[in-house]
Amino acid sequence: xxxxxxxxxxxxxxxxxxxxxxxxxxxxxxxxxxxxxxxxxxxxxxxxxxxxxxxxxxxxxxx
Amino acid sequence: xxxxxxxxxxxxxxxxxxxxxxxxxxxxxxxxxxxxxxxxxxxxxxxxxxxxxxxxxxxxxxxxxxxxxxxxxxxxxxxxxxxxxxxxxxxxxxxxxxxxxxxxxxxxxxxxxxxxxxxxxxxxxxxxxxxxxxxxxxxxxxxxxxxxxxxxxxxxxxxxxxxxxxxxxxxxxxxxxxxxxxxxxxxxxxxxxxxxxxxxxxxxxxxxxxxxxxxxxxxxxxxxxxxxxxxxxxxxxxxxxxxxxxxxxxxxxxxxxxxxxxxxxxxxxxxxxxxxxxxxxxxxxxxxxxxxxxxxxxxxxxxxxxxxxxxxxxxxxxxxxxxxxxxxxxxxxxxxxxxxxxxxxxxxxxxxxxxxxxxxxxxxxxxxxxxxxxxxxxxxxxxxxxxxxxxxxxxxxxxxxxxxxxxxxxxxxxxxxxxxxxxxxxxxxxxxxxxxxxxxxxxxxxxxxxxxxxxxxxxxxxxxxxxxxxxxxxxxxxxxxxxxxxxxxxxxxxxxxxxxxxxxxxxxxxxxxxxxxxxxxxxxxxxxxxxxxxxxxxxxxxxxxxxxxxxxxxxxxxxxxxxxxxxxxxxxxxxxxxxxxxxxxxxxxxxxxxxxxxxxxxxxxxxxxxxxxxxxxxxxxxxxxxxxxxxxxxxxxxxxxxxxxxxxxxxxxxxxxxxxxx
Numbered sequence: 001x002x003x004x005x006x007x008x009x010x011x012x013x014x015x016x017x018x019x020x021x022x023x024x025x026x027x028x029x030x031x032x033x034x035x036x037x038x039x040x041x042x043x044x045x046x047x048x049x050x051x052x053x054x055x056x057x058x059x060x061x062x063x
Numbered sequence: 064x065x066x067x068x069x070x071x072x073x074x075x076x077x078x079x080x081x082x083x084x085x086x087x088x089x090x091x092x093x094x095x096x097x098x099x100x101x102x103x104x105x106x107x108x109x110x111x112x113x114x115x116x117x118x119x120x121x122x123x124x125x126x127x128x129x130x131x132x133x134x135x136x137x138x139x140x141x142x143x144x145x146x147x148x149x150x151x152x153x154x155x156x157x158x159x160x161x162x163x164x165x166x167x168x169x170x171x172x173x174x175x176x177x178x179x180x181x182x183x184x185x186x187x188x189x190x191x192x193x194x195x196x197x198x199x200x201x202x203x204x205x206x207x208x209x210x211x212x213x214x215x216x217x218x219x220x221x222x223x224x225x226x227x228x229x230x231x232x233x234x235x236x237x238x239x240x241x242x243x244x245x246x247x248x249x250x251x252x253x254x255x256x257x258x259x260x261x262x263x264x265x266x267x268x269x270x271x272x273x274x275x276x277x278x279x280x281x282x283x284x285x286x287x288x289x290x291x292x293x294x295x296x297x298x299x300x301x302x303x304x305x306x307x308x309x310x311x312x313x314x315x316x317x318x319x320x321x322x323x324x325x326x327x328x329x330x331x332x333x334x335x336x337x338x339x340x341x342x343x344x345x346x347x348x349x350x351x352x353x354x355x356x357x358x359x360x361x362x363x364x365x366x367x368x369x370x371x372x373x374x375x376x377x378x379x380x381x382x383x384x385x386x387x388x389x390x391x392x393x394x395x396x397x398x399x400x401x402x403x404x405x406x407x408x409x410x411x412x413x414x415x416x417x418x419x420x421x422x423x424x425x426x427x428x429x430x431x432x433x434x435x436x437x438x439x440x441x442x443x444x445x446x447x448x449x450x451x452x453x454x455x456x457x458x459x460x461x462x463x464x465x466x467x468x469x470x471x472x473x474x475x476x477x478x479x480x481x482x483x484x485x486x487x488x489x490x491x492x493x494x495x496x497x498x499x500x501x502x503x504x505x506x507x508x509x510x511x512x513x514x515x516x517x518x519x520x521x522x523x524x525x526x527x528x529x530x531x532x533x534x535x536x537x538x539x540x541x542x543x544x545x546x547x548x549x550x551x552x553x554x555x556x557x558x559x560x561x562x563x564x565x566x567x568x569x570x571x572x573x574x575x576x577x578x579x580x581x582x583x584x585x586x587x588x589x590x591x592x593x594x595x596x597x598x599x600x601x602x603x604x605x606x607x608x609x610x611x612x613x614x615x616x617x618x619x620x621x622x623x624x625x626x627x628x629x630x631x632x633x634x635x636x637x638x639x640x641x642x643x644x645x646x647x648x649x650x651x652x653x654x655x656x657x658x659x660x661x662x663x664x665x666x667x668x669x670x671x672x673x674x675x676x677x678x679x680x681x682x683x684x685x686x687x688x689x690x691x692x693x694x695x696x697x698x699x700x701x702x703x704x705x706x707x708x709x710x711x712x713x714x715x716x717x718x719x720x721x722x723x724x725x
Contacts, residue, residue, distance in 0.1 A: 006643045030625070
């Protein structure tokens with residue numbers, strides 16, 4: 001799930017760059033990228049919640 | 064070396080613990096006693112005039128700082144009476160005095176519209192004679208011309224305001240509480256600015272006990288620094304303003320503008336150094352990653368993004384040489400950032416939903432205790448209310464408010480009011496609650512929803528622009544509930560105190576505002592801040608209110624779908640990439656806050672953050688420094704408040720009694 005979320009987010013980001021650089025920055029293409037990114041972000045958070053407890057990393061207290 | 068992934072749950076929980084002054088262990092007590100109530104009322108009403116005056120002079124009311132004066136007086140009385148003051152009492156005193164001091168400000172809009180109705184801008188834009196009677200009496204009415212808020216001409220505007228106030232209390236209390244439960248209890252957002260108030264009350268409560276701890280020492284250091292700074296920044300201009308026609312400003316208020324100096328190599332960039340170095344103290348308190356990433360992004364925005372990309376591609380196209388920060392800011396805003404900012408706002412809401420929806424899914428199955436992320440269970444004796452009851456109160460308050468507005472503008476489609484009330488307000492409030500939970504401040508407002516709505520509604524009368532639409536934001540208020548929790552004050556006692564003091568403040572606020580208005584016209588040379596800002600505000604307001612006239616709207620033309628989409632998508636991409644690269648989500652809020660912002664306004668905060676991160680933490684250790692800095696900031700606020708109130712009181716009295724010969 002983590003890898004899937006990462007891949008979707010990267011695809012969404014690359015697609016957004018393409019929409020800006022080569023597709024004239026039209027909002028329709030950008031919003032399509034946003035949809036892909038949204039799916040990726042939701043998967044990322046669902047994965048985080050589902051794997052809570054398995055992942056025992058504690059944030060470093062370094063401000 | 065690969066970074067380890069830290070889940071957002073762990074990240075927020077760690078920050079929340081760092082900002083929890085008692086480590087999550089506390090007992091709850093009522094803070095409402097007779098002596099607290101009358102003490103707050105007495106001191107608050109005494110300070111209210113200074114606060115209103117200060118807001119017109121320097122743009123800052125000092126209402127946040129003034130309550131400390133009340134608390135110090137209270138603790139000194141307690142010590143001399145050989146009794147003790149509990150921190151719950153002191154926090155309640157802070158809260159009630161704050162409400163009392165700020166109560167005059169609630170009538171500020173009356174003074175504004177009394178000015179606006181007679182401005183050349185309002186007349187030339189043909190607005191002046193179309194402002195409804197429930198906003199301000201006519202420009203040539205006695206109530207306006209004689210600067211008399213107590214004149215019967217003001218009966219309708221004030222009556223409408225009071226009806227709205229009653230319904231507003233219902234909505235605000237319930238709306239804030241519901242959001243607090245979701246952001247603080249369920250999501251465990253850290254609320255980094257909440258401990259400042261909480262630690263201040265704790266420090267002062269300890270002075271009335273048998274043993275004083277480090278808190279009082281740190282609070283005193285902060286107070287002295289605040290006194291010195293307050294004298295330089297507020298005291299000198301206020302006192303010299305009494306004696307001279309032009310007050311002396313040791314540091315120019317509110318900023319030193321370098322925008323024209325940088326235009327040679329960074330056209331369309333802005334840099335105005337904000338001179339309020341009191342902000343350094345907030346830099347001590349705020350999370351370092353947020354402050355740093357915000358500043359770096361703002362620098363990149365103004366020195367790379369604006370001049371090299373947006374200007375070269377003629378996206379920022381209205382800029383011309385020789386403009387100051389306000390004009391460049393306005394043009395940049397119209398050309399790009401207004402639209403881009405809208406997109407950013409929506410991304411914040413979506414990111415918040417993405418973080419909280421999975422938690423809600425897990426809520427039923429989870430067996431978590433109060434204080435753990437993902438749990439809606441409440442700590443014992445906190446004085447909580449049933450969520451359903453608060454929901455019902457909010458519905459009643461909002462329903463009544465919508466009805467009131469419908470009465471004021473009967474021809475405006477009701478469906479749009481309902482949309483604002485029951486769709487926009489909850490989303491907007493949730494976004495702000497999250498930014499307060501992470502950054503300790505409101506990051507954005509969602510702009511121009513009104514304008515879009517008015518276009519869609521095909522309503523052409525100008526009265527709708529003056530109606531108090533039900534687009535509200537309860538997010539900022541959630542921090543207050545967190546402070547109550549940190550100080551161990553029961554929620555029920557706070558609510559009771561608020562309801563008790565409100566009627567008194569409604570009456571006293573209007574009397575004091577009336578008196579201040581009688582001293583001199585607002586704006587005038589006596590009130591330099593409003594004299595500088597209100598004319599440009601009047602122009603902006605005229606532009607806004609006529610933006611839909613004849614289908615020719617500068618404001619609406621400024622909203623470009625492509626740019627809104629760019630703001631939305633780029634923000635999501637930043638959030639996503641930070642997640643992929645395993646960076647803390649704190650960075651996201653800093654980067655988003657910095658895009659398009661003026662780095663000059665962040666210098667003081669950055670200095671504070673750097674000193675805290677690279678000197679103070681090494682000197683005192685992380686845990687001790689995080690215990691110290693909210694107390695220091697509270698002491699500083701107290702010092703500035705004392706000097707501000709003192710000098711302003713002198714200025715106010717002298718202006719009230721000296722009759723100038725010319």
